Amino acid sequence: MTIQTVTDAIRYVGVDDNTLALFENQYPVQPMGVSYNSYVILDEKIAVMDSVDARAAEEWLSNVARVLEGRSPDYLVVTHMEPDHSGSLMRLAQKYPEMKIVGNAKTFTMIKQFFGTGAFSEDRLLEVGERDTLSLGLHRLRFLLAPMVHWPEVMAAYEEEEKILFSADAFGRFGSLERTARAPWAPQARRYYYNIVGKYGAQVQALLKKISALEIKTICPLHGPMLTEDLGEYLRLYDLWSQWKPEKPEGILIAHASIHGNTAYASEALKSKLEGKGAQVTMCDLTATDLSYAVTSAFYCGKLVLACSTYDGGLFPPMKAFLDHLQTKGFRNRRIGLMENGSWAPAAARLMRAELEKMKELRLCETDVSLRGALNQTSEAQMDALVAELCAE
Numbered sequence: 001m002t003i004q005t006v007t008d009a010i011r012y013v014g015v016d017d018n019t020l021a022l023f024e025n026q027y028p029v030q031p032m033g034v035s036y037n038s039y040v041i042l043d044e045k046i047a048v049m050d051s052v053d054a055r056a057a058e059e060w061l062s063n064v065a066r067v068l069e070g071r072s073p074d075y076l077v078v079t080h081m082e083p084d085h086s087g088s089l090m091r092l093a094q095k096y097p098e099m100k101i102v103g104n105a106k107t108f109t110m111i112k113q114f115f116g117t118g119a120f121s122e123d124r125l126l127e128v129g130e131r132d133t134l135s136l137g138l139h140r141l142r143f144l145l146a147p148m149v150h151w152p153e154v155m156a157a158y159e160e161e162e163k164i165l166f167s168a169d170a171f172g173r174f175g176s177l178e179r180t181a182r183a184p185w186a187p188q189a190r191r192y193y194y195n196i197v198g199k200y201g202a203q204v205q206a207l208l209k210k211i212s213a214l215e216i217k218t219i220c221p222l223h224g225p226m227l228t229e230d231l232g233e234y235l236r237l238y239d240l241w242s243q244w245k246p247e248k249p250e251g252i253l254i255a256h257a258s259i260h261g262n263t264a265y266a267s268e269a270l271k272s273k274l275e276g277k278g279a280q281v282t283m284c285d286l287t288a289t290d291l292s293y294a295v296t297s298a299f300y301c302g303k304l305v306l307a308c309s310t311y312d313g314g315l316f317p318p319m320k321a322f323l324d325h326l327q328t329k330g331f332r333n334r335r336i337g338l339m340e341n342g343s344w345a346p347a348a349a350r351l352m353r354a355e356l357e358k359m360k361e362l363r364l365c366e367t368d369v370s371l372r373g374a375l376n377q378t379s380e381a382q383m384d385a386l387v388a389e390l391c392a393e
């Protein structure tokens with residue numbers, strides 16, 4: 001990735017990773033890739049904003065050196081200690097022994113955990129707290145603590161001169177800068193948000209409240225593009241997402257997990273019936289869709305139908321995994337319909353209900369569709385009743 005100019009004094013020195021298969025060993029990032037962002041502020045003093053994943057160390061160090069043109073950085077600001085941003089921290093610290101590490105009290109606890117208590121002498125650690133400032137000359141960083149968005153030590157930094165918010169992982173998205181230069185921000189930002197930050201909606205709300213008082217011209221996150229336009233729209237979406245509000249309240253997602261195909265077939269039949277009533281329906285085959293996408297689709301819609309075969313007296317595993325992931329990410333505030341299948345002793349509806357009871361503010365439809373292997377007249381009638389309930393609200 002070539003070095004980019006954010007403003008005259010601020011350069012992007014991050015690195016694209018187009019070969020990683022799974023981000024956090026869990027979320028597929030092919031073919032879009034991912035970027036580990038880092039920035040340099042050039043002033044009387046020089047600050048490097050975050051490091052990158054160890055996979056990208058060499059390219060990053062070379063980018064930083066090119067921008068420095070022989071000078072040495074005074075500070076490395078650590079807004080987030082997760083290894084995708086701290087994996088190369090020691091490399092820079094060793095290369096520039098005069099450089100101080102800027103973080104908050106929790107950052108330094110974590111630095112000692114990752115790199116050992118003796119990794120840095122105390123005089124190399126510059127501790128900052130809420131609303132503290134660090135002057136670089138014309139530029140001045142103001143720190144805003146953002147605990148648990150989505151790690152304990154996270155903080156944002158607002159550069160007052162150019163009105164730039166360094167937002168840590170907030171407002172980040174999957175997709176390397178090179179491969180997704182023209183891609184819209186929201187689809188992969190939404191997937192990043194719900195899967196990685198999603199559980200911590202209350203903490204994101206607290207951060208949004210803090211930054212609402214600031215005039216922001218640019219948001220520089222730790223993944224994905226720097227945001228200069230449509231900031232109001234991105235803030236609006238973050239506000240919605242962090243309150244677990246659906247983006248499409250009337251939209252219905254049917255998520256199905258079928259062993260031999262009958263439950264999938266019945267899901268298609270349900271879709272036709274719903275569409276016949278004018279509903280907007282999206283399908284998700286849980287046996288063929290990565291969980292991170294399925295979860296994102298569920299958060300997007302206001303209504304969710306879960307359709308599942310019974311499997312050894314339990315739920316077919318793709319459905320169980322889906323419900324577990326939804327629960328972990330704080331899924332709530334949705335209208336839910338259930339469809340089960342079981343050739344001899346269907347139990348899936350009862351078991352899905354038990355899983356849903358662990359989540360908040362869900363409004364379950366009264367009718368469950370219960371299939372005995374395949375669709376029959378009884379289950380058709382149940383389906384019609386479910387359609388009526390889903391379309392009534």
Ligand SMILES: Cc1cc2nc3c(=O)[nH]c(=O)nc-3n(C[C@H](O)[C@H](O)[C@H](O)COP(=O)(O)O)c2cc1C
Pocket residue numbers: 257258259260261262263264309310311312313314341342343344345346347372373374
């Ligand atoms: C390994 C396995 C375990 C199953 N366990 C049950 C069960 O415990 N109770 C039941 O009623 N049906 C059970 N079934 C039948 C499925 O629920 C059956 O496949 C389903 O009713 C048909 O829908 P499908 O084509 O969508 O899978 C099982 C099927 C398989 C292959």
Ligand SMILES: [Fe+2]
Pocket residue numbers: 080082151169
């Ligand atoms: Fe992170």
Ligand SMILES: [Fe+2]
Pocket residue numbers: 082084085169222223
């Ligand atoms: Fe990250």
